[in-house]
Structure formats: structure tokens, C-alpha cells
Amino acid sequence: MPGKRVQFDDETWAAVDLLARDREATFQELADEAFRDLLNKHGRFAAFRAALKASAKHSDAHLDDEARPQSRPRSQVKRRNRVA
Numbered sequence: 001m002p003g004k005r006v007q008f009d010d011e012t013w014a015a016v017d018l019l020a021r022d023r024e025a026t027f028q029e030l031a032d033e034a035f036r037d038l039l040n041k042h043g044r045f046a047a048f049r050a051a052l053k054a055s056a057k058h059s060d061a062h063l064d065d066e067a068r069p070q071s072r073p074r075s076q077v078k079r080r081n082r083v084a
Helices: 010-023 027-041 048-067
Strands: none
Touching: 010 027
């Protein structure tokens, strides 16, 4: 797992550290959750499977719109006279 160094001001670090202690979580768990939420907020996915599922849903919705026939109100439908 690649590591990166992150710097916080003292007040932010104290708040994050207190949250970690209250939730009995590690800083890494809080960071994972925060970055996952950030990616989801912007429509990006950390996991390939989640991105694939979202892509499939988008593709299916697009196909449904194209395949659906355009219906017209009854008043606009032309009627043909049948001769028997």
C-alpha cells in the first residue's frame, strides 16, 4: 500500500485524533472513509467493481431511453379508415 505524508494544523489534528479515539478507530480507518466519501461525492470510485457497476447502470439507463418508443397523445395519432 503506498503511503503519503499529510500535514494538519494542530486544531484539526486534535479534532481528528479525538474522533478516532471516540470511535475506537485508527487514523488510517478514518482517512480511508474520508477519501472514499470524497471520491463518491465527485462520482469517482476507488474500487474497480464499483466503477464497473456504475458504468453498467449508466449504460443500461441510456439504452432504455433509446429503445423506448416515443408515444404521442391520442389526439395526434392518425387514424386510417379500413375498408373490408
